Amino acid sequence: MYNSKHNDLNAAKELDLEYPSQRNHFHFPEVPAGEDCLYFCGHSLGLMPKDAQTAIDTELDSWRKYGVEGHFNGPYPWLPYHENITKSFANLVGAKETEVVAMNTLTVNLHLMLVSFYRPTKTRYKILIENNTFPSDKYAVDSQVRFHGYENAVVELVPDEGKKTVSPESLLKQIEELGDELALVMLGNCNYLSGQKFDMKAISQKAHSVGALCGFNMAHGAGNLDANLSDSGADFAVWCSYKYLNSGPGGLAGCFVNERHHSDPKIPRFEGWWGHDKSSRFKMGPEFEPIQSVEAWQLSNPPIFQLASMRASMNLFDKVGIKNLRSRGDKITSYLEFLFHENLGDDIEVVTPKERGSMLCIQLKKDPKSMVEKLGKRGVFLDFREPDILRVCPTAMYNSFEDCFKLVQVLKESLA
Numbered sequence: 001m002y003n004s005k006h007n008d009l010n011a012a013k014e015l016d017l018e019y020p021s022q023r024n025h026f027h028f029p030e031v032p033a034g035e036d037c038l039y040f041c042g043h044s045l046g047l048m049p050k051d052a053q054t055a056i057d058t059e060l061d062s063w064r065k066y067g068v069e070g071h072f073n074g075p076y077p078w079l080p081y082h083e084n085i086t087k088s089f090a091n092l093v094g095a096k097e098t099e100v101v102a103m104n105t106l107t108v109n110l111h112l113m114l115v116s117f118y119r120p121t122k123t124r125y126k127i128l129i130e131n132n133t134f135p136s137d138k139y140a141v142d143s144q145v146r147f148h149g150y151e152n153a154v155v156e157l158v159p160d161e162g163k164k165t166v167s168p169e170s171l172l173k174q175i176e177e178l179g180d181e182l183a184l185v186m187l188g189n190c191n192y193l194s195g196q197k198f199d200m201k202a203i204s205q206k207a208h209s210v211g212a213l214c215g216f217n218m219a220h221g222a223g224n225l226d227a228n229l230s231d232s233g234a235d236f237a238v239w240c241s242y243k244y245l246n247s248g249p250g251g252l253a254g255c256f257v258n259e260r261h262h263s264d265p266k267i268p269r270f271e272g273w274w275g276h277d278k279s280s281r282f283k284m285g286p287e288f289e290p291i292q293s294v295e296a297w298q299l300s301n302p303p304i305f306q307l308a309s310m311r312a313s314m315n316l317f318d319k320v321g322i323k324n325l326r327s328r329g330d331k332i333t334s335y336l337e338f339l340f341h342e343n344l345g346d347d348i349e350v351v352t353p354k355e356r357g358s359m360l361c362i363q364l365k366k367d368p369k370s371m372v373e374k375l376g377k378r379g380v381f382l383d384f385r386e387p388d389i390l391r392v393c394p395t396a397m398y399n400s401f402e403d404c405f406k407l408v409q410v411l412k413e414s415l416a
């Protein structure tokens, strides 16, 4: 798609005119005088949407004006506030509105899902996870296994020989081999370290075919990949909102439970009053009557200020649409990869395979740590993972092709 004439600032600017971003709706952080802000950390903490301030101020105003009555009054009453997010989430991950909810934070939701969907027996007790899974996910599954009184139950995917990633064929084969010992497959739909995307439908089908359940951590997929959760057949999914979804530090997480599980009276579930049937919740009865949707998994009334910034961010996702975002994401990510190859050649290796979202992981051959320090002084935001991985994310929502061009120039200067 790109050739040597695209290795040029004016060509990058032309691409920006052809494929515009939403960067005017975001605040970019301050950087040293004379430098451009080159923010490539949308996979870690997304930028602040300009409307987030007004959205939070609106709720502070409601609190000031109405006190407890803010649950029923004001532009966005708090009692059903989380419902303002539902439709946007459903569109974002490709699910029915009854299947998605914004609640808690990511690891909390993962534990709640494991309570419901990791149901080990003496013979079927293994969980398959990624080989380089995010530590919190590993701690969650390890502690669930211990909680159920099992050991040696967590199996990590084996990457292809000589590679850091696993091919789709090998992944499915590994599920098949675990067969009737496998209780649950729990993978990211986009790996946090390599940026590799996984085929949720093929994996869910394979897991189900051997009698296991299947769930996904979409922390690096939500707002990045164009997912189709309902159709994938996955049993559950969880995701955070502070990365690609730009809802702010510690933002609330998402949760998906496939509708076939909603009315199962036997499903084990940790419960709280926010999951109780809404029409009788305030009768304050002693018995739990679940909402007949994923909302039954809610525990507490949610933090409104966090939901407010999320609402501001979701308005932008609604406006652009995830399919358009993914399409722009593919173009800008391929452009960055092209620039890496053209300009940095042998000094780096792109680890991320072609099945991916917007994040590129590059392995630096020369002293990566001091490189990251140098880049920080030049207004560049990206992150470093021990021992030698830089994760660089040209976010479809707000990064420009010009950002990519300038980043590669700064990298080249710093490597020289």
Ligand SMILES: Cc1ncc(COP(=O)(O)O)c(C=O)c1O
Binding pocket: 105, 106, 107, 108, 134, 136, 137, 188, 192, 217, 219, 220, 240
């Ligand atoms: C893949 C993955 N899992 C889990 C977490 C932990 O998230 P939280 O602190 O919101 O529970 C993260 C955070 O970056 C993540 O990327």
